[in-house]
Every structure is written in C-alpha cells, then in structure tokens.
Amino acid sequence: MRILIADDHPFTLMGTKGFVESLGYKVEDICSNGITAYNLINTHQPNIAILDINMPGMDGLEVLEKVYRQKLKTKVILLTMHKEMTVFKKANQFEVSGYILKENAQEDLQLCLEAVKKGNQYISKNLENDLLIDNSSENDVLNKLTFTEKKILELIAQQKTSKLIAEMLFISEKTVEGHRTNIINKLELPKEKNVLLIWASKHLS
Amino acid sequence: MPRNYVQYLLFCFLVIALSCQSGNKSQSVVYSKPPEEKSDTVETYLKDGKKLADKNYVKTYAVRIEKHIKKGEIDSAARILAIVGETYYVNYELNQEFINTQLQFLKTYEKQISVRYLSNLYFHIGSQYYEKGSTDSAISFLNKGLVEPTDYYTTFYKGNCLYMLSIIYMNIGQHDKSIEAGLKAQREFEMVGDTARQADALDAVGGMLRVSRDYDEALKLNSKAYKLALLSKDTNSIIGTCLSRLSLYNEMKHPNFFAFVDSAVVFANQLNVSKENKILIYSYKVSQLSQQKKLKEAQQILSEYKDIYQRTTFLNAKEHYELALADYEAAKGLGSPNIKQYESLIPEIKKNKDFVRLCIYYQILKDDAVQKKNYERAYEYQSLLETASDSITNIKMRTKVKELDRKYQVEKKEQQIILQQQEITQKNTYIALLVASLSGLLLAVFAYYSWQRQKLLRQEKTNSMNFTKQLLENTEDERKRIASDLHDSISHELLNLKSIFSQDLSVVNKKIDTIINDIRGISRNLHPVMFDKIGLVPNVEQLVERIQNQNNFFISTDMLYTGVLTSADELQIYRIIQEALTNIIKYAKAHAAKITVLEEKDKILIEIRDNGKGFDVKQALNSGKAFGLHNIIERSRVIGGEANISSSLEGTIITINIPRKL
Numbered sequence: 001m002r003i004l005i006a007d008d009h010p011f012t013l014m015g016t017k018g019f020v021e022s023l024g025y026k027v028e029d030i031c032s033n034g035i036t037a038y039n040l041i042n043t044h045q046p047n048i049a050i051l052d053i054n055m056p057g058m059d060g061l062e063v064l065e066k067v068y069r070q071k072l073k074t075k076v077i078l079l080t081m082h083k084e085m086t087v088f089k090k091a092n093q094f095e096v097s098g099y100i101l102k103e104n105a106q107e108d109l110q111l112c113l114e115a116v117k118k119g120n121q122y123i124s125k126n127l128e129n130d131l132l133i134d135n136s137s138e139n140d141v142l143n144k145l146t147f148t149e150k151k152i153l154e155l156i157a158q159q160k161t162s163k164l165i166a167e168m169l170f171i172s173e174k175t176v177e178g179h180r181t182n183i184i185n186k187l188e189l190p191k192e193k194n195v196l197l198i199w200a201s202k203h204l205s
Numbered sequence: 206m207p208r209n210y211v212q213y214l215l216f217c218f219l220v221i222a223l224s225c226q227s228g229n230k231s232q233s234v235v236y237s238k239p240p241e242e243k244s245d246t247v248e249t250y251l252k253d254g255k256k257l258a259d260k261n262y263v264k265t266y267a268v269r270i271e272k273h274i275k276k277g278e279i280d281s282a283a284r285i286l287a288i289v290g291e292t293y294y295v296n297y298e299l300n301q302e303f304i305n306t307q308l309q310f311l312k313t314y315e316k317q318i319s320v321r322y323l324s325n326l327y328f329h330i331g332s333q334y335y336e337k338g339s340t341d342s343a344i345s346f347l348n349k350g351l352v353e354p355t356d357y358y359t360t361f362y363k364g365n366c367l368y369m370l371s372i373i374y375m376n377i378g379q380h381d382k383s384i385e386a387g388l389k390a391q392r393e394f395e396m397v398g399d400t401a402r403q404a405d406a407l408d409a410v411g412g413m414l415r416v417s418r419d420y421d422e423a424l425k426l427n428s429k430a431y432k433l434a435l436l437s438k439d440t441n442s443i444i445g446t447c448l449s450r451l452s453l454y455n456e457m458k459h460p461n462f463f464a465f466v467d468s469a470v471v472f473a474n475q476l477n478v479s480k481e482n483k484i485l486i487y488s489y490k491v492s493q494l495s496q497q498k499k500l501k502e503a504q505q506i507l508s509e510y511k512d513i514y515q516r517t518t519f520l521n522a523k524e525h526y527e528l529a530l531a532d533y534e535a536a537k538g539l540g541s542p543n544i545k546q547y548e549s550l551i552p553e554i555k556k557n558k559d560f561v562r563l564c565i566y567y568q569i570l571k572d573d574a575v576q577k578k579n580y581e582r583a584y585e586y587q588s589l590l591e592t593a594s595d596s597i598t599n600i601k602m603r604t605k606v607k608e609l610d611r612k613y614q615v616e617k618k619e620q621q622i623i624l625q626q627q628e629i630t631q632k633n634t635y636i637a638l639l640v641a642s643l644s645g646l647l648l649a650v651f652a653y654y655s656w657q658r659q660k661l662l663r664q665e666k667t668n669s670m671n672f673t674k675q676l677l678e679n680t681e682d683e684r685k686r687i688a689s690d691l692h693d694s695i696s697h698e699l700l701n702l703k704s705i706f707s708q709d710l711s712v713v714n715k716k717i718d719t720i721i722n723d724i725r726g727i728s729r730n731l732h733p734v735m736f737d738k739i740g741l742v743p744n745v746e747q748l749v750e751r752i753q754n755q756n757n758f759f760i761s762t763d764m765l766y767t768g769v770l771t772s773a774d775e776l777q778i779y780r781i782i783q784e785a786l787t788n789i790i791k792y793a794k795a796h797a798a799k800i801t802v803l804e805e806k807d808k809i810l811i812e813i814r815d816n817g818k819g820f821d822v823k824q825a826l827n828s829g830k831a832f833g834l835h836n837i838i839e840r841s842r843v844i845g846g847e848a849n850i851s852s853s854l855e856g857t858i859i860t861i862n863i864p865r866k867l
Contacts, residue, residue, distance in 0.1 A: 053735070059738065061735070061738050062738075081721075081725075082734055082735065083725060084729070084734045084735075084747070085747065086733075086734065086735075086739045086743045086744060086746075086747045087734060087735055087738075087739060089739075089743055090735075090738060090739045090740075090743065103717075103718060103721055147750075147753050147754065147759075148759065151759045167816075168796040168797055168816060169759050169761055169796065169797040170761045170797055170798070170799035170814070170816075171761045
C-alpha cells in the first residue's frame with residue numbers, strides 16, 4: 001500500500017503523515033502543492049493520494065479531475081475544511097474515493113482508508129448533516145417530505161387545484177401530479193379519491 | 206416614432222412648396238380668367254341682348270340698381286350697371302338714358318365703387334359716347350378707365366378702354382396715340398390670356414397702318430390678328446378681322462378683294478353673325494356687285510338690309526351701308542338721292558375731327574359730282590378729300606408709326622424680361638423660404654433631441670452617483686458586519702476557549718468546532734466557496750436551496766448552461782440572482798419565483814420572475830434608493846449584457862441578455 005499526501009500547510013502535512021503512518025500505512029511521497037502532487041501521481045502511481053483542496057498551483061479538485069480524466073489507478077481522498085455540499089458534489093462528479101473533513105479527521109481518516117482499500121467510497125458523516133434542516137419539533141411525518149412536497153401539500157390544504165399550484169410555483173402540472181403521488185406514497189395513504197386534500201386539511205390547517 | 210414625425214413634416218413642407226410654384230405655369234398670362242359669377246334671374250334677363258327691345262328693360266335694371274343702393278350695396282349696383290353696359294356694348298346699342306344713369310351713379314358713388322367695376326363703368330360710358338360720336342367725352346371717360354390693374358377684371362377692362370381709345374384716336378387722326386393705345390391694349394389682353402381681344406387690338410393697329418397707307422405692315426398685322434381670332438374661335442373677332450381685311454383689300458385694290466368678299470359672305474352665313482356685322486359684309490358685297498355691274502343682285506341686298514340700316518344706331522354699319530348705296534347708285538348712273546343728307550352731316554363730322562368718316566363722305570360726294578358731270582364740284586371735293594386724307598396721314602407719321610411699333614416691341618421684351626426676373630426671384634424666395642424652414646425644423650428637432658438626451662444623461666448621472674454612494678455605503682456596512690461578526694463570535698469564542706482550556710478535552714474540542722463553523726459561516730456569506738471551481742449552476746442551486754429552507758419560499762429553476770462565460774462573469778450572474786431573490790423575499794409577497802438560465806445560439810438568457818404584487822419600475826429606479834435594482838443593472842452592464850425590468854400587478858420579470866462572444 002503506497003500513499004501520497006499533499007497539503008500546503010506543513011503542520012497539517014506532517015500531522016497527517018504521522019497519523020497515517022501510525023495506522024501502519026507506508027507514506028511514499030509528500031508535497032505541498034497541487035502540481036507536484038499531480039506529477040508524483042503520474043510517475044509513481046501510488047495506490048492512494050490524500051489531497052487537500054486549497055493548494056497553490058493546482059488545487060485538490062483539479063488534481064482529482066486529471067486523475068479521473070486520465071483514468072489513473074490512484075484513488076483520491078480529499079481531506080478538506082470545505083463542508084459545503086457544492087464542493088462535495090463537484091468532487092463526486094470525478095468519482096472521488098473519499099471525502100473527509102479536517103475537523104473530524106481523527107475518526108474519519110482510519111475508516112476512510114479502510115473503506116477505500118476495499119474499493120468502497122467513504123464520505124464524512126458530518127458533511128451530510130450540513131444540509132439537513134432542523135425542524136424535528138414539527139410533525140414527524142412531514143419530515144419525510146422534501147421542501148417542494150411540503151410546499152405543495154400546503155397549497156393543497158388551501159384547496160388549490162393542481163393547475164393553480166403549477167401556475168403559482170412556475171412548474172408544470174405534470175410535476176405537481178408527480179409530487180402528489182410521491183407524497184401519498186411517503187405518507188402511506190390509501191389510494192382513494194381526494195385522500196390528499198382530506199389529509200392536508202386535517203393536518204395542516 | 207419621432208423619426209416618422211419628422212418625415213411627415215418634411216413631406217408637408219414639400220407639398221406646400223410645390224403647390225406654391227405650380228400656380229404660375231403659363232408664362233404670359235398673369236391673371237387667368239376667374240370662373241363665371243353666378244347670376245340670378247333678373248341678371249340673366251339683363252344679359253339677354255334680345256330683351257334690349259323690351260319696354261321694361263330699362264325699368265328692370267333701374268329698379269334693381271335702386272334696390273341695391275338703398276341697401277348700401279354700391280358694388281352690387283355697379284355690377285348691374287356693368288352687366289347692362291356689356292349687353293349694350295355687345296349688341297352695338299346706344300341708349301342715352303343708360304348713359305345718364307351711369308353718369309348719375311358715378312357722380313354720386315365714384316369713391317365707393319371698387320376698382321374692378323370702376324374701370325368697367327368708364328369703359329362702357331366711353332364706348333357709348335363713342336357710338337354716339339362724341340369723341341372728346343369718350344376719350345375723357347376711357348382715360349379715366351386706365352386704372353392700375355390688380356386682377357383679371359381691371360386688366361381686362363383697362364385693355365378694353367385702351368382698345369377703344371386706339372380706335373377713336375385712329376378716327377381723329379392721332380396716329381401715334383392710336384398705335385400706342387392699340388399695342389398697350391394687346392399687352393393687357395395678353396396678360397389675361399384673351400386671344401379674341403388681342404386679335405381685336407392688333408386689328409385696330411393694323412387699321413391704323415392701313416389708314417397711314419402702310420399696306421404691307423397693315424396686312425402683316427391683320428394676318429396676325431386673323432390667326433389669333435381663329436384661335437380664339439370668337440365670332441366677333443373673326444368677323445372684325447375679316448372686315449379689316451376687306452377694307453384693306455378694298456383700299457389697296459387688291460386682286461383678291463372680290464374673292465375675299467365672297468368667302469366673307471360665306472363666313473357671315475355660317476357663323477352666328479349679328480345683323481350689324483352682316484350689313485358691313487354685305488355692303489362690301491354690294492360694292493363688289495356694283496363694280497361687276499350686277500345691279501339687280503346689289504339692289505336686292507340693299508333692300509334686304511334697308512330695314513336694319515334704318516333701325517340701327519351703329520354708326521359704322523350706317524356708313525358702310527351708305528357707302529355701298531352710293532357705290533350702287535354710282536354704278537347705276539344715278540345721282541345719290543341722299544346727297545343732301547351727306548352734305549348736311551359734314552359740319553358735325555368736322556367738329557368731331559372724324560377724318561376717316563369725312564374722307565368717306567367726301568368720296569361719296571365726289572363720286573356723285575362726277576356722276577352728275579359736275580366736274581367743278583368734283584374737283585372741289587377731291588381737294589377736300591386730299592386735305593382730309595392728309596390729316597390722317599403724312600410721311601412723317603408713317604415713319605413714326607414704325608418707330609413706335611419697334612419701341613413697343615422692345616418695351617414688350619423688356620417687360621417680359623422683368624416678368625421672368627420677378628418669377629425667378631419669386632422662385633428663389635420660395636426656395637430660400639423652404640430651406641430656411643427646413644433648417645429651422647431640423648434645428649428644432651436637434652434641440653429637442655439634445656434636450657432629451659441631456660435630461661436622460663442627467664438622470665443617469667444622478668442614478669449612477671446614487672449607486673456609487675450606496676455602493677460605498679454598502680461596502681462600509683459589509684466591513685462593519687464582518688468586523689462585528691469576527692469580534693462578536695470568533696473573539697468571544699476564543700476568549701471563552703482560553704478560559705476553559707484547563708477543562709475537559711471534549712468540551713474544548715466542541716468549542717473549537719463552533720469556532721470553525723462560525724468562520725465558515727462568515728466566509729460563506731462573503732463569497733460562495735470555491736465558486737470558480739464549482740461553476741454557476743450548482744452554486745445557484747445551492748443558493749436556491751438555502752433560501753428555500755431559510756425563508757420557506759418556493760423557487761423553481763430551469764437551468765441549461767454549460768459554462769461558456771468566464772468565472773468572473775458567472776459570479777456577477779450569481780450575485781444578480783442573489784440580489785433579485787433577496788428583493789423578492791423582502792418586498793414581492795410572491796407565492797414563488799422562477800430562475801431561468803438558458804444558453805441560446807447568440808446569447809445567454811437569464812430570467813428571474815415572481816408572481817408578487819409588482820412595483821413602478823421607473824419611479825423606483827429614479828427614487829435614489831433601489832440599490833438592489835441598480836446593482837442588477839450595473840452588474841449586467843459589467844458583463845456586457847443588458848437588464849430589462851418589467852413589473853405589473855401580476856408580478857415582476859427581470860431579464861438579462863448577454864450576447865455570446867463568437
């Protein structure tokens with residue numbers, strides 16, 4: 001198992017190196033910028049590359065993209081401060097093997113390395129939490145629904161037709177109908193006429 | 206729209222200018238004949254020459270004139286007099302009562318009559334006096350009629366007065382005056398485009414030359430007059446020129462005389478010729494027949510016209526008849542039975558200085574004396590005839606006639622040149638006027654445009670000043686916010702951390718996590734994380750999701766965009782969408798919003814619409830506030846696009862078009 005670590009911050013770099021080695025892995029190369037990292041990946045083809053995103057020259061995402069495009073065997077783990085889903089989504093487009101946050105690195109890195117070694121993808125749990133909305137105080141059943149579904153249900157409760165709802169929300173009537181079916185499924189309601197309207201009037205108004 | 210308006214104005218100017226110029230097309234005619242004025246039944250009656258014999262004719266016009274005078278309508282009264290005068294004139298009738306009426310009217314109202322009727326009245330009085338044989342009075346009145354012409358009527362009657370004067374001067378032997386008047390008359394008639402009267406005037410000058418025995422010139426002028434008369438198709442003019450030709454041929458002993466008499470007779474029978482003119486023509490026929498010794502036929506004609514001769518007041522007709530009668534009687538070898546009458550008339554004619562008539566009478570008397578073999582008498586009459594004839598003409602006079610003719614030709618040309626020059630100056634004036642008004646118009650349009658532009662620029666300047674001011678203020682606010690964020694959360698948390706450092710590690714750990722989250726929040730508020738790496742669409746989606754959750758506001762998206770713009774431009778679009786959404790949430794009270802980002806062939810289209818309550822865009826933009834809207838417009842401009850904001854009660858639509866750089 002050969003590992004490459006790249007981070008522009010020397011303390012983090014050395015810390016990560018020490019931590020990875022303490023887990024019993026062999027760190028083959030370390031470097032402090034994206035370009036060197038990419039060149040080393042190209043020449044040495046390590047099994048795993050642990051990359052920071054924010055680096056001078058070429059950032060972690062770019063290195064990842066190149067590895068992905070050139071179909072190199074090296075698996076990339078991004079170790080970053082960026083908790084935003086947007087960043088992760090981008091990395092996921094290039095089939096990132098692991099996405100872990102520096103703040104939780106101690107717990108995540110070991111699990112991540114193990115998962116990646118087995119060929120799986122590991123994503124930090126804390127990352128996913130970021131987008132969850134804290135509204136657990138409300139009706140628990142409603143939490144199963146997406147924002148759009150909740151909005152539509154709200155309008156159904158106001159006795160609005162699908163056509164009207166579609167107009168009000170700038171979406172197509174078909175989409176509204178689709179959402180209705182989904183809501184019925186998610187709420188596990190019987191397939192009856194006006195069942196949603198009756199349910200919505202009862203629970204929302 | 207303003208361009209169309211300008212075009213319309215230009216068109217109007219052109220039309221006006223063209224219509225001004227098309228007014229004087231025919232060159233010599235200055236006043237063309239106005240349409241015939243309508244006349245009522247009484248006036249129609251007065252115009253009818255056949256009614257002159259009517260007993261009530263005089264009474265009819267007298268009553269009518271009195272009626273007009275009573276009402277103070279002097280011009281209407283004058284108009285009646287003009288109509289009656291014309292009727293008398295055309296029918297060669299003489300009426301002392303009518304002369305008196307006219308004189309009375311003129312005496313009382315001369316200063317109130319408009320010029321148009323004045324020249325007309327003077328002409329008719331003059332012509333009546335002439336028919337009466339009172340030459341001096343005729344000349345005096347006709348001269349009064351020579352007013353300064355101002356329109357068709359004044360010009361026409363001035364010409365008539367001149368024409369009449371020409372004839373009178375000819376008869377009293379004042380040749381230079383006759384020619385002067387005749388040529389002047391022709392010019393006046395030319396100005397009103399009356400070819401018939403032109404023919405008459407030329408014919409009169411021709412007659413003058415005939416009397417001066419300048420037969421070649423006379424024949425030339427007569428031919429010219431004859432052509433004009435035929436052109437005018439005016440019976441009187443045709444017959445008039447014919448008669449001149451006849452007397453000319455007769456005097457010249459022209460070989461064509463007999464032939465022309467015959468054709469004139471044919472003419473007289475074909476055309477609707479008045480009885481007086483018929484007498485004239487047939488008089489020549491009688492002379493012809495007498496010379497040919499066809500006495501029976503001559504006598505037949507004479508008896509046929511005897512009745513008319515006795516009734517007519519037209520002196521010329523009487524003379525011609527008498528002359529023909531004399532010819533006939535001479536041919537028959539009889540002494541004239543009327544000789545005594547001729548002798549008795551001579552003193553009156555002498556008094557009137559009518560030398561032409563005098564010559565004719567002496568001729569008759571001489572012929573009669575020869576007939577009666579009274580040679581002593583005949584010689585006496587011959588010498589008298591020669592003196593009378595000399596009074597009409599002498600060599601000096603003849604040269605003077607030619608001189609005058611030439612002088613008038615030159616004058617005529619000069620006048621034409623002046624007329625042309627006037628026309629040119631008039632045209633130039635029109636052009637200058639047109640150019641001036643056009644340039645004035647252009648100037649006005651230009652001034653209007655620049656005023657509008659100035660206004661617009663001023664408004665834009667104020668708006669941009671406001672924008673800059675607010676931009677600076679906002680920057681300051683942003684700094685203040687960051688400072689307070691850093692101070693309030695980070696510093697406090699760090700202080701907190703410092704104080705609890707000795708405590709449990711897990712507490713410290715949690716505290717550090719809070720600090721990291723705080724910093725992340727601050728930095729995310731400042732700038733979307735790794736915007737350039739992630740691209741426009743995911744960032745907008747992230748933004749939409751966050752706003753939906755934070756504000757419980759539904760936003761749908763329709764984004765088909767592959768990333769043709771630079772990252773900097775994309776960031777501007779992101780900010781525009783952010784700004785628009787913030788506005789919608791703050792003010793619109795909408796159910797939902799929709800964001801569209803589309804890549805089209807030649808442009809990128811961004812649209813943010815909502816179904817809120819809308820607002821007055823113009824007022825908001827010029828209010829000095831609305832930083833958000835100006836922000837959207839300015840950012841659109843920065844990326845080479847154009848923002849269009851439209852709003853109604855149904856909601857607001859912000860559209861930004863960014864042309865694609867090829």
